[in-house]
Amino acid sequence: KRVDYLTTGNRELKAAASQEKANKAAADLATASTASDALKQAKAAVSNEEQALNTRTQEYPRTATIFWQTKRSIATVFVGFLLAAIIAIPLGIMCGLNRIVMACLTPIISIFRPVSPVVWLLIFQIVVGAFFPDPNAHPLFIFMNNSANPLAFLQTNPAMIFSACTVAMCALWPALVNTALGVSAIDKDYLNVAKVLRLGFWSRLFKIIIPSSLPLVFAGLRISLGVGWMVLIAAEALSSSDGLGKFVWDEYQNGSSQSFANIILACFVVGIIGFFLDRLMIVLQRLASFDDGSATA
Incomplete structure (x- = not known):
């Protein structure tokens, strides 16, 4: 029954x-x-x-199996990670090239980097809730959850958005700092040669600055992805957003004889996925830069 x-x-x-x-x-x-x-x-x-x-x-x-929860968590962390990378890399390049920008952003980074993910989660809950007062009628969620959309199985909702925003905010700082460090550490001889050859700004950017700073940029992205994955599990547990974090919290609240075993299983799943995400960033680093990644493997 x-x-x-x-x-x-x-x-x-x-x-x-x-x-x-x-x-x-x-x-x-x-x-x-x-x-x-x-x-x-x-x-x-x-x-x-x-x-x-x-x-x-x-x-x-x-559909609340651990397999679906895992797919939902992976999709959420990549949305937040990509958002963080899109913001962090351009800002990091600007900081590395210009001392004034670096001096202006350093206090901001120092103030907001130590803020707890829980605080960001609560802030984004309020902000996202204000932007989407009626999610069922909002065009974004109607489009994302349409049966014709290949991503409809994720069941996108405001909880997924503010979890991804929390991941983005916490993953932003390592990528930003490492990108700025990588750009500022470029050998001055390279920039002097660019001046002799009278290369324009965009030519210098794409032929000298970005290729020379890629090892540290990817080091920052690697740290950011790991931080984002760790933050996401806690955010899902606290916000009841579908994912592995909510799976662990539900098992804890369930109190059945299988709950402890399921929580331990989730720990292994989270750790294994984190390991493969880290390996993925190393592979991408080796493909995209002259550095073979041996120093960070």
Whole structure:
């Protein structure tokens, strides 16, 4: 009976709740006084209709296995890591090339780098919640969770976004500092040769500065990815965002005879994935730079 309830009854309850929201949105649409209100209610009605249909046709009420949680965590950490790299590398290059920029950003880095991930998590929860007051009707989540989208299996929601933002904020500083250090440590003879050859700024940037600083840039990215993975597990546990962190927290709250074994299993899964992420960064470093990565292997 419990299995029947979980596979059928619970699904029907969720579908009925979504259908009720859709009916309410349709009723509000009929009484909408402005075009913007009508558009908002129409989007809400369509979204809840689709959610009710998806809930009724899915095989299980919720795909919460450790394998799905692992895929969700890996996707979230890469989103946060890429966001951090996009911000950190240009800023690091600017700091390494210009002493004034370095002097301006050093206090900011010194102030915000020690801030706890828990604080960033709470801040991003508030900010993301303000940006997405009605996630079910927001175009971003409708697009990401559309069945035609290959990433729909991740079930993107605000919790995933603020977890990724927390990862990005904590992974930003190692990449930024190492990029600045790598650029500032370039042999001055290289820059002098560039001046003699009258190379423009972009030619110097892509032919001398970036290739010469790649070993330290990748060292920073390697540290950032490790920090991001560690932060993500804690963020998921605290925010109840789907992923390995939430899996560990649910097992802790469950209190069954299998909980301790499942938590130990999750520890090994987290560690093994962290090891392979670290190896991945070393391989990328060897492919992208003249340094074979032996110093950091």
